[in-house]
Amino acid sequence: MSRYLTHDPIDVGNLVAQVSDPGRGGTVLFLGSVRRSEEDGAVASIEYSAYEEMVVAEFERIVAEAKARWPDAVCRVAHRLGDVPVGEPSIAVVAAAPHRREAFEACRFLIEEAKRRLPVWKHERFEDGTKRWRGG
Amino acid sequence: MRPNDDCSTRPPGAITVRCRFFAAFAELLGRETLDLELPESATVADAVHQLRAQLDQGERLPTNPMAAVNREHVAAERQLVHGDELALLPPLAGG
Numbered sequence: 001m002s003r004y005l006t007h008d009p010i011d012v013g014n015l016v017a018q019v020s021d022p023g024r025g026g027t028v029l030f031l032g033s034v035r036r037s038e039e040d041g042a043v044a045s046i047e048y049s050a051y052e053e054m055v056v057a058e059f060e061r062i063v064a065e066a067k068a069r070w071p072d073a074v075c076r077v078a079h080r081l082g083d084v085p086v087g088e089p090s091i092a093v094v095a096a097a098p099h100r101r102e103a104f105e106a107c108r109f110l111i112e113e114a115k116r117r118l119p120v121w122k123h124e125r126f127e128d129g130t131k132r133w134r135g136g
Numbered sequence: 137m138r139p140n141d142d143c144s145t146r147p148p149g150a151i152t153v154r155c156r157f158f159a160a161f162a163e164l165l166g167r168e169t170l171d172l173e174l175p176e177s178a179t180v181a182d183a184v185h186q187l188r189a190q191l192d193q194g195e196r197l198p199t200n201p202m203a204a205v206n207r208e209h210v211a212a213e214r215q216l217v218h219g220d221e222l223a224l225l226p227p228l229a230g231g
Contacts, residue, residue, distance in 0.1 A: 048230075
């Protein structure tokens, strides 16, 4: 679909490989996965949909902002769309930098901004077949 | 593609914006797009007001939803110009 969006399981190894370099001693990976919790009930899977053109534009802005703040960091991001089963990642963010501090900070920035800004929505599907839009 | 790029097809003093609806809003309204005619200098808030009045189920839209113009988040006061793409965004839930 694009370098940021996929309907297939996110290839985490490939994302990490893209930022690996002998000069980058710290790599931080964040995976956000579909979870099941008591308050949410028996969620079987979540169907993710998006304003795809804007997700691409917003991801590019977020990565550029991270680059401006941590110039030595290299970042990659990916969001999965479509039906994602419980336990599988829906988003992956990776940042690599010469030292761990920039890598942690850049990774944290990327995921927080992605959560706040990406136009993506969740349609929860429960084990009894019912569905519900999940907001916020 | 921008709606009505030929300005001779629209009344003087009017603009057309392409509205896009997603997720719960698309389900509520039963549609994903609409070309909306507005007066010049209309804002996002004006567009939302008109959509709420004009569309079947429109009154169930929030009065001040999150919005984007041309793929960037904007405030309700943002002025629209002819050909803009205005997206109304239900509460975001990415990640």
